[in-house]
Amino acid sequence: MAITGQFLVLFIVIHMLGNSSIFIPGGINAYAEHLHSLPPLVWGFRGIILVVAAIHIIFGVQLSLENRAANADSYAVKNLKRATLSSLSMLYTGLLLLTFIIYHLLQFTIHATPDVVMGIDAQGRPDVFHMVVGSFQHGIIAFIYIAAMVTLFMHLAHGIQSFFQTMGWNNDKTLPVIGKIGKVVAVVLLLGYASIPLFIVSGILKG
Numbered sequence: 001m002a003i004t005g006q007f008l009v010l011f012i013v014i015h016m017l018g019n020s021s022i023f024i025p026g027g028i029n030a031y032a033e034h035l036h037s038l039p040p041l042v043w044g045f046r047g048i049i050l051v052v053a054a055i056h057i058i059f060g061v062q063l064s065l066e067n068r069a070a071n072a073d074s075y076a077v078k079n080l081k082r083a084t085l086s087s088l089s090m091l092y093t094g095l096l097l098l099t100f101i102i103y104h105l106l107q108f109t110i111h112a113t114p115d116v117v118m119g120i121d122a123q124g125r126p127d128v129f130h131m132v133v134g135s136f137q138h139g140i141i142a143f144i145y146i147a148a149m150v151t152l153f154m155h156l157a158h159g160i161q162s163f164f165q166t167m168g169w170n171n172d173k174t175l176p177v178i179g180k181i182g183k184v185v186a187v188v189l190l191l192g193y194a195s196i197p198l199f200i201v202s203g204i205l206k207g
């Protein structure tokens with residue numbers, strides 16, 4: 001869980017940096033064209049992330065269900081109750097994120113949702129900029145994305161701290177510091193991602 005989770009965090013950081021190129025004129029179209037100019041790399045990467053995500057989800061669901069079963073009769077014990085609640089919230093936020101990712105792939109990778117208009121820009125490149133701006137101009141889609149980013153924040157704020165605990169790098173002294181680091185990283189990702197639909201739906205960033 002911990003290793004696959006860190007790999008997914010790495011992807012999420014890189015994806016946020018790539019997406020931020022939307023704030024530079026022509027940036028996101030150049031970035032997307034660059035990425036797609038190397039098909040073996042793109043497909044190799046997609047294969048790896050699919051396997052890593054599948055392992056993370058299968059073990060995550062299993063772990064949450066085991067925790068719940070083990071603690072079902074132990075609610076008098078405070079620590080166990082807390083552990084059960086946090087693992088349950090990881091299960092729910094994780095499943096919500098999975099639903100979001102399926103929707104997100106149908107939208108921006110497969111272009112199967114009705115809001116998506118994929119044209120060609122003045123340089124003959126796939127116009128990812130207008131595709132994203134056109135979608136996020138719908139208030140409901142911007143809202144879905146912002147809600148998904150809040151869910152991502154909740155999942156990561158706990159998940160990053162859990163990673164250190166699993167690796168045995170956590171103790172009573174470092175726990176509050178590591179908890180804070182996890183939250184800071186999660187806040188930076190929340191702001192980085194949510195700023196895109198926010199800037200578009202508010203009309204600050206337009207096509």
Ligand code: HEM
Pocket residue numbers: 012015019032042046097101104105108109128132145152193194196197
């Ligand atoms: C404002 C937020 C986001 C924007 C604007 C955005 C934008 C995009 C775009 C434009 C693509 C298609 C790339 C291409 O095929 O050229 C994409 C793909 C993808 N996104 Fe996002 N994304 C956002 C958030 C997220 C989040 C939070 C996750 C994961 C938790 C995520 C996971 C993915 C994945 C797995 C792909 C498929 C990559 C591939 O096609 O190989 N995205 N995103």
